Amino acid sequence: MSFITFQSKDAANLANTNSCAKAVVLLSGGLDSATCLAIAKTQGYECYGLSFDYGQRNRSELGAAVRLAKQMQISMHKIIKLDMSEIGGSALTDSSIAVPEHETHGIPITYVPARNTVFLSYALAWAEVLGAEAIYIGVNALDYSGYPDCRPDFISAFQIMANLATKASVEGRELKILTPLIDMSKSQIIVTGLKLGIDYSATVSCYQADAVGRACGKCDSCRFRSKGFLEANNFDPTHYQTL
Amino acid sequence: MSFITFQSKDAANLANTNSCAKAVVLLSGGLDSATCLAIAKTQGYECYGLSFDYGQRNRSELGAAVRLAKQMQISMHKIIKLDMSEIGGSALTDSSIAVPEHETHGIPITYVPARNTVFLSYALAWAEVLGAEAIYIGVNALDYSGYPDCRPDFISAFQIMANLATKASVEGRELKILTPLIDMSKSQIIVTGLKLGIDYSATVSCYQADAVGRACGKCDSCRFRSKGFLEANNFDPTHYQTL
Numbered sequence: 001m002s003f004i005t006f007q008s009k010d011a012a013n014l015a016n017t018n019s020c021a022k023a024v025v026l027l028s029g030g031l032d033s034a035t036c037l038a039i040a041k042t043q044g045y046e047c048y049g050l051s052f053d054y055g056q057r058n059r060s061e062l063g064a065a066v067r068l069a070k071q072m073q074i075s076m077h078k079i080i081k082l083d084m085s086e087i088g089g090s091a092l093t094d095s096s097i098a099v100p101e102h103e104t105h106g107i108p109i110t111y112v113p114a115r116n117t118v119f120l121s122y123a124l125a126w127a128e129v130l131g132a133e134a135i136y137i138g139v140n141a142l143d144y145s146g147y148p149d150c151r152p153d154f155i156s157a158f159q160i161m162a163n164l165a166t167k168a169s170v171e172g173r174e175l176k177i178l179t180p181l182i183d184m185s186k187s188q189i190i191v192t193g194l195k196l197g198i199d200y201s202a203t204v205s206c207y208q209a210d211a212v213g214r215a216c217g218k219c220d221s222c223r224f225r226s227k228g229f230l231e232a233n234n235f236d237p238t239h240y241q242t243l
Numbered sequence: 244m245s246f247i248t249f250q251s252k253d254a255a256n257l258a259n260t261n262s263c264a265k266a267v268v269l270l271s272g273g274l275d276s277a278t279c280l281a282i283a284k285t286q287g288y289e290c291y292g293l294s295f296d297y298g299q300r301n302r303s304e305l306g307a308a309v310r311l312a313k314q315m316q317i318s319m320h321k322i323i324k325l326d327m328s329e330i331g332g333s334a335l336t337d338s339s340i341a342v343p344e345h346e347t348h349g350i351p352i353t354y355v356p357a358r359n360t361v362f363l364s365y366a367l368a369w370a371e372v373l374g375a376e377a378i379y380i381g382v383n384a385l386d387y388s389g390y391p392d393c394r395p396d397f398i399s400a401f402q403i404m405a406n407l408a409t410k411a412s413v414e415g416r417e418l419k420i421l422t423p424l425i426d427m428s429k430s431q432i433i434v435t436g437l438k439l440g441i442d443y444s445a446t447v448s449c450y451q452a453d454a455v456g457r458a459c460g461k462c463d464s465c466r467f468r469s470k471g472f473l474e475a476n477n478f479d480p481t482h483y484q485t486l
Contacts, residue, residue: 118365157400157408158404
């Protein structure tokens with residue numbers, strides 16, 4: 001089951017016009033995807049936000065995604081329910097595996113098998129139905145956890161596959177997978193987002209935030225965020241569980 | 244939500260041994276996927292069947308998938324619940340769009356946007372967790388409805404992408420996407436399956452079969468199946484709604 005959390009009053013009409021090109025934007029509710037959405041808007045796309053209720057440990061990020069969709073006035077926001085916890089194999093979808101609270105070697109246990117492939121595949125399906133020209137995903141290969149499905153080579157390969165997968169591609173409509181954050185440091189992402197007016201207090205980055213979105217301050221994602229705000233010389237509005 | 248319909252008593256142990264290579268086999272409940280599973284077994288793989296409750300019009304195919312998984316004694320059969328009807332754009336997931344009952348030009352409205360991409364992505368996730376070496380998908384590019392995501396170029400591109408997507412790929416474990424039926428005619432598929440002992444009465448091919456699996460006899464899928472059995476000089480055990 002999926003549900004629409006937000007739809008602008010003109011969305012039904014907009015979906016049937018070609019007033020401007022459409023893009024599906026993956027929106028987790030974190031800092032990166034919020035910035036990615038803001039960039040997609042400045043690049044002139046009519047944006048359709050897509051989030052997933054996939055059995056993730058951090059449920060409050062979905063609330064953050066809903067807040068961001070409303071604040072940033074996108075045309076439609078859809079949350080798709082998928083059960084990746086049945087597939088397992090990650091600390092983010094299996095509550096019996098602890099989230100590491102200090103730096104680890106190699107690809108950490110927070111990696112969710114094929115998550116970005118599944119998310120992008122769903123985005124591809126919606127993009128085809130909407131007639132969208134682009135999918136935005138806020139992956140970053142600099143200040144990141146080393147996940148394989150955040151790397152430029154993976155994104156390029158997905159784009160090639162996507163342009164062989166659909167009826168739209170057979171009819172000559174090309175789809176771009178856009179990753180505006182991929183080479184940016186976390187501080188560059190934050191500075192860019194602040195210039196674009198993002199309210200970062202609406203975002204939740206922590207892998208194990210509590211029900212109201214307060215962060216642990218210890219996981220990879222918290223450490224990257226905190227370091228990013230420090231390097232950007234800006235105040236991080238994150239609320240922590242221990243403060 | 245997903246659920247396991249069948250698990251051999253040794254499956255939990257098998258999943259932790261390397262007695263033979265594992266494969267995830269996409270199992271729709273139709274003729275092609277049943278034959279594909281039989282071929283995977285003869286090729287020496289320990290098979291894990293994966294089906295999707297994705298909002299499809301033909302619900303009885305899931306019952307067929309469960310029957311086949313049991314008859315063919317695979318290690319585990321998982322049905323994943325996905326809602327592709329919320330994405331829409333196809334006669335198979337939108338009950339307001341009629342299934343064509345005669346030949347049409349171009350890619351028919353029974354095409355489900357990005358369906359095989361989504362299914363293969365889920366199979367990729369499960370394959371990684373299982374440590375599987377292969378994914379089998381019973382696509383066919385000869386006696387088929389012209390769906391873009393059944394073509395060899397799409398499958399090759401998916402395999403390249405899959406081998407950049409996962410932690411397993413970073414660690415040097417290669418995954419193959421195997422499509423043993425891709426160049427076979429429907430009659431060749433049937434002859435092969437009969438030699439391998441498949442009970443085709445357990446399969447349901449029709450796009451709009453009724454609740455007990457009786458076929459319409461008119462849709463693309465029924466026409467390809469019927470023609471295949473005729474050319475193979477074999478009896479088609481399909482039950483039809485009108486007979």
